[in-house]
Amino acid sequence: MHIADLLTAERVACGDPSASKKRVLEQLSALIAGGQPALTPTDVFDSLLARERLGSTGLGHGVAIPHGRVKHGTVTVGAFIKLQQPIDFDAIDGEPVDLLFGLLVPEQSTQEHLQLLAQLAEMFSDAAFVAGLRAAGSAAELHALLSQWKPGP
Amino acid sequence: MKIIILGAGQVGSSLANNLASEANDITVVDTEPQRLQALQDRLDLRTVTGQASHPEVLLRAGAEDADMLIAVTNSDETNMVACQIAYSLFRTPTKIARVRALEYLMHPQLFNPESIPIDVLISPEQLVTDYIHRLIEYPGALQVLNFAEGKVQLVAVKAYYGGPLVGHELQTLRQHMPGVDTRVAAIYRRNRPIIPEGTTVIEADDEVFFIAAKKDIRAVMSELRRLEKPVRHVIIAGGGNIGKRLAAALENDYQVKLIDHNPARARAVSEELSRTIVLQGDAADAELLLAENIEETDVFCALTNDDEANILSSMLAKRLGARKVMTLINRAAYVDLVESGEIDVAISPQQATIGSLLTHVRRGDVAAVHSLRRGAAEAIEAVAHGDKQSSKVAGRAVEDIKLPHGTTIGAIVRGSDVLIAHHDTVIEAEDHVILFVVDKKRIPEVERLFQVGITFL
Numbered sequence: 004m005h006i007a008d009l010l011t012a013e014r015v016a017c018g019d020p021s022a023s024k025k026r027v028l029e030q031l032s033a034l035i036a037g038g039q040p041a042l043t044p045t046d047v048f049d050s051l052l053a054r055e056r057l058g059s060t061g062l063g064h065g066v067a068i069p070h071g072r073v074k075h076g077t078v079t080v081g082a083f084i085k086l087q088q089p090i091d092f093d094a095i096d097g098e099p100v101d102l103l104f105g106l107l108v109p110e111q112s113t114q115e116h117l118q119l120l121a122q123l124a125e126m127f128s129d130a131a132f133v134a135g136l137r138a139a140g141s142a143a144e145l146h147a148l149l150s151q152w153k154p155g156p
Numbered sequence: 157m158k159i160i161i162l163g164a165g166q167v168g169s170s171l172a173n174n175l176a177s178e179a180n181d182i183t184v185v186d187t188e189p190q191r192l193q194a195l196q197d198r199l200d201l202r203t204v205t206g207q208a209s210h211p212e213v214l215l216r217a218g219a220e221d222a223d224m225l226i227a228v229t230n231s232d233e234t235n236m237v238a239c240q241i242a243y244s245l246f247r248t249p250t251k252i253a254r255v256r257a258l259e260y261l262m263h264p265q266l267f268n269p270e271s272i273p274i275d276v277l278i279s280p281e282q283l284v285t286d287y288i289h290r291l292i293e294y295p296g297a298l299q300v301l302n303f304a305e306g307k308v309q310l311v312a313v314k315a316y317y318g319g320p321l322v323g324h325e326l327q328t329l330r331q332h333m334p335g336v337d338t339r340v341a342a343i344y345r346r347n348r349p350i351i352p353e354g355t356t357v358i359e360a361d362d363e364v365f366f367i368a369a370k371k372d373i374r375a376v377m378s379e380l381r382r383l384e385k386p387v388r389h390v391i392i393a394g395g396g397n398i399g400k401r402l403a404a405a406l407e408n409d410y411q412v413k414l415i416d417h418n419p420a421r422a423r424a425v426s427e428e429l430s431r432t433i434v435l436q437g438d439a440a441d442a443e444l445l446l447a448e449n450i451e452e453t454d455v456f457c458a459l460t461n462d463d464e465a466n467i468l469s470s471m472l473a474k475r476l477g478a479r480k481v482m483t484l485i486n487r488a489a490y491v492d493l494v495e496s497g498e499i500d501v502a503i504s505p506q507q508a509t510i511g512s513l514l515t516h517v518r519r520g521d522v523a524a525v526h527s528l529r530r531g532a533a534e535a536i537e538a539v540a541h542g543d544k545q546s547s548k549v550a551g552r553a554v555e556d557i558k559l560p561h562g563t564t565i566g567a568i569v570r571g572s573d574v575l576i577a578h579h580d581t582v583i584e585a586e587d588h589v590i591l592f593v594v595d596k597k598r599i600p601e602v603e604r605l606f607q608v609g610i611t612f613l
Contacts, residue, residue, distance in 0.1 A: 010176050023158060023221030025249060052249050057521050057541055058607030068610065093519065108613065
């Protein structure tokens with residue numbers, strides 16, 4: 004599975020005005036649940052929150068990967084938000100976060116999902132790539148950048 | 157964390173005090189602007205004046221962004237409605253409310269997302285009652301705190317000259333009691349913490365905090381001081397919420413007398429309780445206390461809502477011969493004042509309540525928190541998750557965990573088993589780990605330790 008397969012253009016938002024961790028998780032949940040009849044935003048929100056309670060998904064350098072598992076879910080869905088203003092996310096390095104990749108996986112998560120998470124972490128550790136995301140001016144531009152990224156050799 | 161506190165009364169204010177000092181973003185709501193002004197003058201927080209349950213007021217308080225709502229106004233109904241509104245309109249992740257009336261509490265099925273969406277109910281009266289009850293069960297203990305639903309207890313005792321272990325190194329404990337496993341989590345000597353090691357020698361008058369399985373507590377206490385004879389006679393002053401509950405909890409196991417000065421209340425309480433002897437009178441009346449055999453009384457508890465009356469009646473009871481006196485004191489300054497004097501145990505409702513709230517404020521999966529030594533120290537029950545890769549705790553032996561300075565791991569609860577921590581005990585995922593943190597400033601490091609890594613799914 005590739006990161007490009009997780010996203011659609013509708014699930015990418017640029018310049019979201021959310022000003023708190025709680026609100027941006029709500030926005031991510033709405034994006035993830037949109038177009039998925041089996042998912043409600045509330046279920047997704049609860050799942051992301053439950054994971055966040057065990058430890059922040061703030062990777063450092065302004066990036067977070069909120070993720071969760073949802074009961075009865077069968078699909079793996081991603082969503083991406085670039086915030087207008089960075090917010091406090093309790094990240095490892097204490098830096099505020101402005102780039103968030105939300106990921107929802109089925110209850111029976113597999114090795115494949117762990118690899119997906121590792122791939123996301125790798126993608127966001129590429130400083131030039133992240134700078135490109137920050138420079139992007141529209142959701143379409145963000146979507147194109149995220150879809151084109153390929154893991155290094 | 158962004159937290160909204162509804163109600164700037166005693167509980168609300170002391171909460172704001174505790175939480176504002178911990179880099180939280182606090183907003184307090186109350187109908188009385190003067191109360192809010194008093195808080196704002198000394199603490200770094202935001203205030204909103206208004207009716208706490210109104211959606212518009214919650215919105216102004218920042219409900220759209222808040223991680224937590226703590227409803228502690230004087231009205232149960234306001235607290236419940238505020239939680240309902242926070243849930244329906246704002247999806248507030250954690251909703252905590254004080255509900256006092258047993259009429260509501262006796263129907264726990266009410267409190268779920270389908271009916272009244274409160275995640276955590278707190279009842280300070282119940283917490284204080286349980287706290288006193290445990291102290292009466294273990295005469296001689298200064299504090300008895302539960303972890304893992306009471307499977308493990310943390311007990312504070314003052315070591316007495318003549319206790320078998322006093323004057324000996326801690327490592328001799330095992331020879332003294334081969335069948336009993338315990339761990340000394342901290343020692344306070346002349347109010348200064350000492351980090352206990354095998355070679356630490358316990359001195360008389362040390363305040364010793366130890367952790368053991370519930371069944372072993374008495375055995376460990378007997379090593380530190382001569383065991384006191386069990387409590388039989390209890391006198392309670394004040395038939396309010398706490399006094400009445402305590403009498404009800406004790407009356408089947410102890411001989412309980414309850415004194416209240418209000419004739420109507422004394423009558424009402426006597427009708428509700430079956431075995432307690434209820435007396436109408438003044439608990440600070442020496443003749444009444446003498447007539448009720450105060451000199452034969454093992455524990456005298458002053459539990460009215462008047463601090464000064466509680467302190468004076470306790471002092472009088474002690475002077476007239478009560479073996480031990482426990483006093484309910486709301487004002488923090490008074491607690492410090494009386495504890496070195498004739499009063500054996502000062503009970504602060506705020507101190508008893510704050511722990512159950514901190515449990516939800518702490519980052520990571522935390523099952524219980526007890527605030528100790530007036531908030532300077534803390535005991536935490538944290539749950540380990542993940543594996544050696546995603547966790548800094550799970551899959552590691554106790555000696556390999558990088559604990560912050562002044563922090564000890566006392567015990568581990570695995571399923572229904574209690575394991576006292578030794579250097580080679582390996583922590584597994586889902587273990588409940590009980591830690592003692594001498595310096596509250598180290599709490600963020602402990603939180604970090606138990607948080608899972610990014611790759612935990």
